[in-house]
């Protein structure tokens with residue numbers, strides 16, 4: 001579905017995702033243009049799952065641009081909050097997308113539940129769509145624990161409160177390469193690479 005030299009539209013307006021997906025794609029011979037760069041509109045996320053929203057965004061960008069498009073729908077699922085904020089992770093940060101607000105809401109809701117369970121996972125669905133509407137989805141997740149107050153400014157979104165299992169630093173404190181060695185996004189990306197046979201630049 002994707003070959004060396006192809007141009008792929010990255011169907012996201014989130015700069016944190018653009019940066020991370022750009023790093024994950026860096027060794028592959030494909031040219032990435034972001035939806036923002038191409039002035040593509042942001043479709044409404046009406047799906048009920050990460051996968052549905054990812055497909056919706058990828059299809060909209062593929063149809064509008066006439067090129068293959070890659071979309072990422074992701075979020076934080078907190079066990080004691082029955083999986084919330086989940087697909088509403090961006091919306092919990094309010095209209096200004098202020099993740100200090102989103103993280104404070106997670107902390108507040110956990111306090112309200114009067115539980116000591118702080119387990120959570122990040123989930124990512126990557127959808128690759130072609131202009132004719134065909135789409136494939138690849139998912140990944142990483143499990144961890146939430147810690148407050150937030151720590152670190154290296155990531156984005158909810159990274160400063162998420163400590164992956166077997167580590168002590170939050171994603172916000174880790175170098176990008178370390179986050180990529182275990183993240184939900186990197187795991188979904190590994191599946192995409194395996195399924196599409198995407199070749200590294202040096203292999204071509």
Ligand code: ITT
Pocket residue numbers: 011012013014017042045057072073074075076089090099122155156157158159171183185
């Ligand atoms: P696009 O739809 O344009 O891609 P968005 O920010 O609205 O951008 P989502 O609907 O997928 O994207 O929202 C997911 C939110 O979950 C995102 O805004 C982040 O705050 C959070 N999130 C996803 N992956 C994350 C990660 O690796 N680290 C921290 N937070 C993450």
